[in-house]
């Protein structure tokens with residue numbers, strides 16, 4: 162198959178491109194800069210130049226594909242609402258182009274905002290929707306296309322998709338620990354984050370685009386929930402800095418924008434995903450990656 166991938170140069174996207182190519186697919190990757198295009202081409206994919214706001218480019222590339230994987234996102238948390246608007250417009254464009262085709266559309270999502278006192282399961286609907294929702298309500302929007310003849314599916318990624326070279330949340334936490342000299346955790350440290358290794362996440366993405374029925378929600382989660390005090394202890398040991406509680410009143414000062422994410426208590430199951438797709442994570446755990454030095458060097 163010939164898949165169009167946004168975010169093809171990104172952390173999850175580039176691993177997903179490699180996985181798709183290894184499975185014999187052709188990949189066309191969106192690239193907004195020379196650097197991104199070179200990365201996409203070096204991986205063995207074809208780069209199509211454009212950004213997430215170039216809707217004509219997105220429509221043309223989607224139209225010329227057997228399916229779309231939307232793994233790009235503007236990760237500027239200082240203008241998160243604008244990122245949500247861009248996200249929604251891109252997903253809308255894909256839905257329009259793919260309507261009635263039964264071609265797959267896989268959209269990346271996460272686990273923010275559920276507020277449950279039990280692990281989130283695949284059948285839990287995303288509690289937010291509409292243009293003003295976080296991420297532009299793209300999860301429910303994408304799933305709604307199933308009624309229009311799109312084989313749409315969502316992959317919810319654990320807040321840390323970890324591994325050597327990661328520049329996501331775990332890398333930011335490590336940088337904060339280096340800068341402040343403290344591997345901190347919010348409050349009593351009993352909040353949780355799920356985790357998955359990047360290679361396992363990419364394998365799931367490829368399986369979902371190949372085979373998921375319309376309306377599927379898959380959870381890229383290998384570890385259901387690791388306590389924040391445990392994450393801090395692992396980072397502290399790797400970086401040689403002490404671990405300490407950060408009082409709730411100081412969380413946003415200490416962790417800046419990441420504070421609201423790190424203070425969120427999230428546990429997520431992937432039991433249904435494993436059963437449905439035969440997906441079995443085999444990559445290193447977060448503890449193994451941190452101990453192996455994946456976060457030991459400054460970014």
Ligand SMILES: NC(=O)c1ccc[n+]([C@@H]2O[C@H](COP(=O)([O-])OP(=O)(O)OC[C@H]3O[C@@H](n4cnc5c(N)ncnc54)[C@H](OP(=O)(O)O)[C@@H]3O)[C@@H](O)[C@H]2O)c1
Nearest residue numbers: 168170171172173197212213233234269318320321322329
């Ligand atoms: N990594 C995680 O732990 C994690 C956890 C939960 C959810 N997610 C979600 O999973 C998806 C992939 O995440 P990721 O970690 O792979 O992100 P990433 O490494 O930051 O990559 C983002 C991708 O989007 C592209 N991009 C950014 N702004 C763009 C624009 N204006 N036009 C076109 N492309 C643009 C980037 O291109 P450049 O290379 O040119 O910058 C890059 O390819 C995102 O939706 C993310 O929110 C990730």
